[in-house]
Amino acid sequence: MTSVKSNWNSSIKDGEYQRKESQFRNWITPDGSAGISGSGGFQAEADRYHLYVSLACPWAHRTLVFRQLKGLENLISVSVVNPDMHDIGWSFKHDAESAKLYGTTGDDLYGDEYIFEKYLAQDPHYTGVNSVPVLWDKKNKVIVNNESSEIIRMFNSAFNDITGNTLDFYPEHLRTKIEEVNELVYHKINNGVYKSGFATTQEAYDKNVKELFVALDEVEQILANNRYLTGDELTEADWRLWVTLVRFDSVYHTHFKCNLRLIEQYNNIYNFMLELYQMPNIAKTVNEAHIKRHYYASHLSFNPYGIVPITHKQDWTELHNRNKTFN
Template structure:
């Protein structure tokens, strides 16, 4: 865990004191896109995706790479699940870095910007042609994957359709603030007040999701959109990690009938299961966050069966 300051690596946990014990996430800094007629055009084999199986933000990108048929066009590298004094690191194959034989992810950030200051995060969309980072913001990478390569792949699935964009953006905002980032705001809080604020807003938002799913098959109606996949990567980690490790222990996802069945449906969507690597998820959180779990002991449970038959399907139909 750490960050780069003027191109120098520092092993440093998050500074919550200046925010009253609250965790405040920093903004991603590489924000280019892929589009014809720009510096970064859609080309097969030109881009490389760096991810962690543990990270919910990187998981979004993996799902879109799979569902949009980009696996033969965009290669992927997976970091080691442990993130310790050198941040995200590579290891022996298959967790190696194939382009530059880098040991640590921060070395790629320095290759893109030798004076970079900021956190070193995944996902990273790398341009092999210009040898730089195109984008390290997951919300934007999934939008790139959603449409930029359609002519190349012939895959026209659209998880951000024009007629739903306003509604999707509205859902994304509160889901991000109170759920996606809310679990971190709870887990990384260093005062009781900061923790309870995050905890209460998280479970109010989960109640809201449960209510929506009692009426609709998906968050914005009868079609699967990016809003659902953005929520999914938090929900699939919740009972195994966030409930205990981040002290978000009012209720489990399995205790919400509609949300649990919704989670099962998304997990069972073709191609998604292979993007969920629970060993990496549990190892990363419990063994990397020594400030929260000093012993680094990783719990064996819980045993979660994501293959159970779900009851979703009466409200519209999913994309396939």
């Protein structure tokens, strides 16, 4: 059928997981001028752009969160892949049951079967990673961008004139601080859980899992003294951490062997997680069944029977203590 291979095993070097660079780096801008990278021609418009996501993927999750925060729900449409990802990557397998359980939609725009078809449509010789999220231009039928850290920055400001939503999660005066926190959170936590879980040597696992928990201790301390990671304003840095937190106790702790502690055991981090979860329209971006099914049933080399464990229930709607601590 295809020579496309989508497998985390192909990204291992010296026992350690190496995340590959995203290749499509165009920017949507208010007037269609070129952004920080890539080419111009992608003007912010209602109903022109589309997101392809998995609800399991923390990187894709960031883009869904920003779609909500910035009031883009009616402007940017979404398709959700099937949680099971095997050799040829994300599929659009979809029926009434998967829709109900995992929120799948199929490729409701083009009827493709796999995500890789989007990439091959851009370049029949494409050999990069067939990842989600994909930000798609419905007008020109091209991929705009497949790097979530950039997609959230576009969403943060490019559509402001259309939506009138001027909330700013990357404010000028906090940028240095945000970048500093992102650096720690990305390498040691967001990607740290993957580097722990995908390690194929004891050394690589030991190193990464230790660094992960040192970083979590550091974050716990920051959140003891500050409501949010960069002070008293909620920024992209917080949301970038949060997508990993909501997957931690049910997946990373067990599946990726990040089991020194649960997030529930960190007073500040856990309450911070609850506070963000309870913000308007955010809870609906979390699909626990899709998350668990993806990780446990897709990485069969280290969970060969694809058994999805029961994980103990947490009530994320319970009262958090952040208002009391910081008023």
